[in-house]
Amino acid sequence: MTTAKNPILPQLPDDIIHQILRLLPTKSAVRMRCVSKQFEDLWSINLDEGDPLDKDDDNPHQHTEFINFSETSLDSRKNDKHVDKFRLRMLRYSPKDSAIISRYLRFAFKRNVMVLDLSLRSKPGLAYYNMSSAFLERNYITTLNLECVRMNLGNHGIKLPLLRTMSFKSVEVDSQDSLTRLVSSCPNMENLSLNFKYATHEKFCLSLETLLGLKYITTLHLENMKIKSDTDDRRVLYTNDGRERHLPLKTMSLKTVHLKLCTFHDLISRCPSVEYLSLSSCSFPRRSSIQFSCSSLKTLEVTDCNAQQFNVEATNLESFTLVSEIPLLGSEIGQLTRTALHDCKNLKHVNIRSEHLHDIVLGGCRDCVEATIDTPNLRYFNFIGNLKTTISMEAPNLLEAKITLLCGRQFPTLVDFLKIFGHSKKILLHVDDAEVDFVFPESFRKSVSCPPLPSLKHLVVYRKEKLKERDSDLQNSMLWMAPCAELKIKNK
Numbered sequence: 001m002t003t004a005k006n007p008i009l010p011q012l013p014d015d016i017i018h019q020i021l022r023l024l025p026t027k028s029a030v031r032m033r034c035v036s037k038q039f040e041d042l043w044s045i046n047l048d049e050g051d052p053l054d055k056d057d058d059n060p061h062q063h064t065e066f067i068n069f070s071e072t073s074l075d076s077r078k079n080d081k082h083v084d085k086f087r088l089r090m091l092r093y094s095p096k097d098s099a100i101i102s103r104y105l106r107f108a109f110k111r112n113v114m115v116l117d118l119s120l121r122s123k124p125g126l127a128y129y130n131m132s133s134a135f136l137e138r139n140y141i142t143t144l145n146l147e148c149v150r151m152n153l154g155n156h157g158i159k160l161p162l163l164r165t166m167s168f169k170s171v172e173v174d175s176q177d178s179l180t181r182l183v184s185s186c187p188n189m190e191n192l193s194l195n196f197k198y199a200t201h202e203k204f205c206l207s208l209e210t211l212l213g214l215k216y217i218t219t220l221h222l223e224n225m226k227i228k229s230d231t232d233d234r235r236v237l238y239t240n241d242g243r244e245r246h247l248p249l250k251t252m253s254l255k256t257v258h259l260k261l262c263t264f265h266d267l268i269s270r271c272p273s274v275e276y277l278s279l280s281s282c283s284f285p286r287r288s289s290i291q292f293s294c295s296s297l298k299t300l301e302v303t304d305c306n307a308q309q310f311n312v313e314a315t316n317l318e319s320f321t322l323v324s325e326i327p328l329l330g331s332e333i334g335q336l337t338r339t340a341l342h343d344c345k346n347l348k349h350v351n352i353r354s355e356h357l358h359d360i361v362l363g364g365c366r367d368c369v370e371a372t373i374d375t376p377n378l379r380y381f382n383f384i385g386n387l388k389t390t391i392s393m394e395a396p397n398l399l400e401a402k403i404t405l406l407c408g409r410q411f412p413t414l415v416d417f418l419k420i421f422g423h424s425k426k427i428l429l430h431v432d433d434a435e436v437d438f439v440f441p442e443s444f445r446k447s448v449s450c451p452p453l454p455s456l457k458h459l460v461v462y463r464k465e466k467l468k469e470r471d472s473d474l475q476n477s478m479l480w481m482a483p484c485a486e487l488k489i490k491n492k
Contacts, residue, residue, distance in 0.1 A: 044085035045108070047073060049092065063092040067100065074107055083108055087117040093148070094126055101129055112140055114162075119147035119169075128172055136160065136185075146171050153178035158185035164216075167193040179204055189214045195223035208263055212245045212270065220247075223255040229263055246270050253278040261288050268292045279305050298346075308335065313342040320347065324354040340382075347385075365389060366406060381421070387413055391420050398423060404430040411444050415452045418481065426458035427482075430492065431474070439470065440477045452481050459485040462492045 047070045049063070070088075077083070086108035090097070101120065108116065120129045128150040135141065136158045143165040150172040163186040173179050173196060183192070183206065192214065196204045205226040211217075249271045259267075261284060268274075273296050280303040284290065289309040297314045301321040310322070324336040336354060340361035341347065350371035352360065358379045362371070365385030371392065378395040382402040387410070401421040405414075421427055431438050438461070453459070459482045461474065471489055478487050 043082060044087070045073070045077060045083055046085075046087045047104075048087070048089045060092075063090075066090070066092075067097070070100075070104070074104065080111060083111040083113050085115040085117070086113045087115075089117075089119045091121050093120040093122040093129060095129075098129055102132065105132070105135070109134060114140055115143040115145075116141060117143070117145040118149060119145075121148050150174075151178070153182065158182055160186045162188065164188055165191040167191070169193070169195045171196055173204070176204060180207070180210055183210055184213055186214075188216055190216050191219040192217060193219075193221040194225060195221075196225065203258060208266060211267070212247065214247065216248065218248055219251045220249055221251075221253040221255075222257050225257055227254075227257060227259040227263055227267065229266070244270060246272055249274045251276045253280075254282050255280040256282070258283045260285060261290065264290070265292060268294060272296060275299065277301070279303070281305065305336070309338045309340075310336060311338075311340040311342070315343055316346050317341065317344045318346050319349040320344075320351070322352045322354060322357075324357060326356075381424075387417055389417070391417075393420055396423060398425070400424060400426045400428065402428040402430075411440055414438070415440075415448065415481075418452045422453050422455065424456065426460070427453070427456060429459065429461045429478075431461055431463040438477060439473045440480065445477075445480050451483055453485065454483065456482040456485045460488045460490060462490050465491050 047066075049066045086104075088101070088104060093101075097120075105116075105118075116135065118131075122128075128148055131146070131149045131151050133151070133153055133156040135144070136153070136156055139159055139161055141160060142162050144160075144163060145165070145167040147169040148171070152174045154174065158181055166183075166186065166189060173182075179194075179196070183189070194204075194206070203224060203226045205228055206222065208227060208229045211220075211227075247270055250273060252271065252274055253276075255278075259282070264284070268277075269292070271294075274294065275296055275298045277294075277297060277299070278301040280301075282305045284305065284307045288307040289311070290305075290307045291309075291311040293313040295315045297312075297317055299319045300312065300314065300317060302310060303321075303323045304326050305324075306326065312320075320341060322336075322339055326335065335356040337356060338359040338361075339352070339354075339357065340359075341350075341363060342361070343364040344362070345364055345366045347362070347365050347369050348367055350362065350369060350373070352372070353374045355375075356377060357375045358377060359382075360373065360375070360378060360380070361382040362369070363382070363384045365383070368386055369389040369391075371389065373391065374394045376394065377397055379397065379399045380402075381393075381395070381398060381400070383389075383391075384404040385406060387405050387407060398421070401424045403418075403421070405417075418427075429438065459478055461478055463471075463474065474489060475487065478485075478489075
């Protein structure tokens with residue numbers, strides 16, 4: 001039996017293993033790689049120029065040394081017949097390196113590279129490396145990561161049937177049509193990340209129909225783009241037998257993306273498995289109200305989007321983050337004024353920071369939620385949830401808090417919870433003594449040094465009709481809790 005102390009494969013030096021692999025047929029070499037991780041890295045080439053470029057570093061010798069090192073490394077691998085992964089990362093690329101880069105890529109393509117990772121950063125103002133369309137004929141590529149390059153695809157045929165991961169960052173493409181053809185030519189795409197640099201400074205557009213053609217996609221990240229529908233014919237959103245076309249997305253991130261509300265709703269409604277959604281600096285039509293329901297969603301992050309209202313129903317949502325710090329520039333910018341989470345039974349973490357938010361609804365919170373809310377201009381807060389919820393709130397201008405507690409009979413916890421809203425001008429309290437008891441015993445009141453809501457001006461208590469006979473006890477408790485408040489007790 002093989003053990004770590006007595007391995008079948010000896011720990012040979014890398015140069016010896018290289019010689020062995022060169023003599024083996026392809027199938028045998030692949031089997032050797034599967035048997036031992038010791039061989040895996042020997043199928044990879046990693047050329048990395050190093051740390052991020054220092055703005056004050058004009059020394060060309062470092063780049064020259066890197067080029068010399070790369071030449072030596074590739075020369076030592078010239079007899080290799082196979083390269084699985086080829087990674088080249090430059091920080092000081094200049095157009096004079098173009099011929100060298102092309103030679104490196106020919107080296108990789110000749111050896112049937114499957115994972116190509118190319119990043120050619122340069123100083124601002126320098127032209128990008130113009131990448132040949134030859135890689136489009138490499139049907140065995142499974143991963144394509146490109147950064148700071150230019151592609152002229154023209155009318156070249158595109159066939160990437162095995163491609164599963166495509167990541168473009170600050171990439172220039174010759175036309176909108178080239179982008180559509182490129183994405184559409186990858187039927188087995190699972191991970192797609194696009195951040196384009198367009199020569200005319202217009203945003204590239206990816207159609208909803210193109211996305212719906214990616215039957216296996218699980219991760220989508222789009223940045224600095226547009227999403228739209230190519231046609232008003234909604235039949236394209238359905239299969240030939242009348243079923244809705246769905247995307248198996250688990251993770252979706254949209255940053256600085258422009259899209260219409262109807263397109264956004266169509267996209268979300270066709271992602272029944274999405275668990276993580278991030279919207280950052282996305283642009284919607286003026287004065288938009290975003291409303292959607294997604295039972296699979298677990299994490300939702302919204303940052304500086306220009307919609308005025310954001311309303312979500314998400315049964316399985318666990319974490320919600322909202323940051324809105326867009327400066328007030330007038331009526332042309334839609335400031336977020338209201339956000340509402342409904343039926344969030346599994347919600348555990350809430351983080352809201354917004355300068356202009358006026359109205360917050362946290363509904364159906366049956367779990368123990370930890371919430372941090374920093375909203376200097378908040379006017380209305382509506383909470384429906386568990387007494388054990390922990391809320392840290394900075395809302396000095398709060399006018400009204402509506403509180404409906406779903407469970408809890410611990411008087412100290414109840415008092416501490418109500419103190420959170422002591423700076424509010426008015427509190428609407430919903431009482432149901434089958435679950436929550438607001439009649440504080442006299443012994444408990446004597447044990448508390450000061451009332452929970454000493455400066456509250458208005459308190460409205462809603463209770464069921466059947467509890468009317470307890471109004472006297474309830475009134476005494478409420479006046480102890482808020483001695484300066486105008487008290488009203490009403491039927492629910």
